[in-house]
Amino acid sequence: MLKTLNTGDLTPKEEITSRIESLRKEMTGKGIELAVILQNVDIFYFTGTLQRGVLAVSAEHGPAFFVEKSIFRAEMETPLDIIPIKRDKEVKDILIEKKMLHGRCGMELDVVPVALCERWKSILGKDTMEDLTQIIKDVRLVKSEFEIDQIRKSGEIVERVFEKGKGIIKEGMREIDIDAELLAEGRKRGHQGFLRMRGLNQEMMSVYVTHGYSTTITSGADVPISGIGLTHAIGQGASVNVVKRGIPVIVDYGGGYNGYITDETRVYAVGTLKELFHKPYEVARDIIDETMVFAREGTDATEIFAKAFDRVKAAGLQDHFMGHGEGQVAFIGHGLGLEINELPVITPRHRMVLKEGMVFAFEPKFIFPGEGAIGIEVDFVVRKDGLERVTNTPVDIVYV
């Protein structure tokens, strides 16, 4: 019987089995015989536990899960057999013994550093490594009902944090003080501690409290609103900027529960919101309403973007949509799961037909240089007959 020292749900055995089966099928389709998986999130996805080790999966023979540390925790949490190792070099002989080391071998070349890949090529006696990136992204793309349940629990943390916002946001408060309170509330309600974003230099906070000027400053991050941050060494997140009347306070919060990420944005305002922000807020709301009416399994992501952009253009807001100037980004939504930059991306650039079980954040936002920003972000689960919201928090502006 699997158990964990934590209170959360463990990944059921059938889930692990079916994920590994999907991987093996994709590998067979691409002619890859052995997958050598090193990234911790991928290891967690395919094993149910997050330990230091390596997961080898043979298309022909199935998995061999090598664990360096912690064997104690791994044994509790994964339904797979564990092969304890002291050093990575031990893996080769065991793979040979299990007849797993033949044919083309693949790794996660989007995240595995060159030096580590070279080390594994040398350990396994391989001259080349195929790229597993697309295979793994495809396997992880459609979420199971178990995963969607985890995402809903992650969303419950988001609901509590937005509720807390009502009680604490006040005129004259610094963004960073609001950030601190919401961060604390999230942890008390079970937030896992940080969010994961795949790839080199992909960093993020759990909460972004931004307001007025702060919302309009661009950063190196690929997001419509990054905030100024406390330091130029990070350059994103809350700053010491102070809340003024009539200007939106943007709270963008990422829930995290058992690894699963949610990501929603709400607007708070002290006093009456400045006229400038009314129309863009209505357009953001209309885009969400319309998308919920037509999008479903079978809809192409580019069509969602196109319909939204039609509304933006009709309102004459295209220069402010999803950033301004060099800060404008080319998407209105991004996939969610164990990482915050999963597929599907809702962009005009890549076609992707939605399937039941895909999960994505959808975030029409408008930025007005010198003034501030406004927008909404909600998370959707794709169903055969429409989109399901992840949280129950209304999208209305919260007047505080």
Added chain:
Amino acid sequence: MLKTLNTGDLTPKEEITSRIESLRKEMTGKGIELAVILQNVDIFYFTGTLQRGVLAVSAEHGPAFFVEKSIFRAEMETPLDIIPIKRDKEVKDILIEKKMLHGRCGMELDVVPVALCERWKSILGKDTMEDLTQIIKDVRLVKSEFEIDQIRKSGEIVERVFEKGKGIIKEGMREIDIDAELLAEGRKRGHQGFLRMRGLNQEMMSVYVTHGYSTTITSGADVPISGIGLTHAIGQGASVNVVKRGIPVIVDYGGGYNGYITDETRVYAVGTLKELFHKPYEVARDIIDETMVFAREGTDATEIFAKAFDRVKAAGLQDHFMGHGEGQVAFIGHGLGLEINELPVITPRHRMVLKEGMVFAFEPKFIFPGEGAIGIEVDFVVRKDGLERVTNTPVDIVYV
């Protein structure tokens, strides 16, 4: 005149110049003509700004800093000339024009993923890439007085957080509730938001509040005490475990100011501390006192470990030192800077002679299965005549 939207100190021009000079000198020594730097922390170190882009440094001709986004922020923060680009492919022609694209080329192969390295090989028309890892680690190893000043400011956040601990830690409180309060306090006092750790799968929290059982559980992380965490999907940090009388509450907190990390640990206790923990606490304290007496520029890190371990053995505590069983780690200290796993490592495994300006965290800790843990962690700056403490917080157990 350089400026930033943030309140922190910008890296002075002379700093940037001297860092790039050191890099060029090391490159020349290793026969590398062109460095192509992609990791954001390294870019920040050598340019003073953290944007999406690439820093090319020619041993012969010096730097060319290409920025994709945000050019607005980069122009304020770096003393280097900026070459704005829309796409990475533009870099090649500009490097040719500047006569920088010849000879052996190197990248940060410890962190740059295979796919990204291949992309750059193709952009630059190179068949091979040398490894810059050791060169960059060596350049970053000794901190300037400017950097030490940043580290002291980072330490001031740590002092405020430890002070806050006195007022909030109480019997019956969950680790996670203490975590939430300390996290919030840190942010309000200027904590940058997260800490950086170099390498694949290197993840960490800003604060670890652990107690009793939680301190004794191993994890995949290479630390003596990782905590159980809230979820097996992360497996480290505070848990829902509740504070009991007489058992140490371990608060391990990482400060972060303008990118610079500090990392100290203090012990809090409700009521009288159980007898078991008295001797190990005294040994930890003696190790720190003795190290401060003899260690200085010229001391070998292996000697620091050896002397500490002599005390540990004399007290019969070697089975509990720096973890127990599979959780035991092979170091008692680690370098600090823009990342929390810098050089020097204080371990019996690698010789490294200390030099003035090196900064490291030093953490004698003892773990007792089924009971709890105790220990102290302080940060040191290496000086010609001894070690300088970074914070002013006493190492005494805080009875609450």
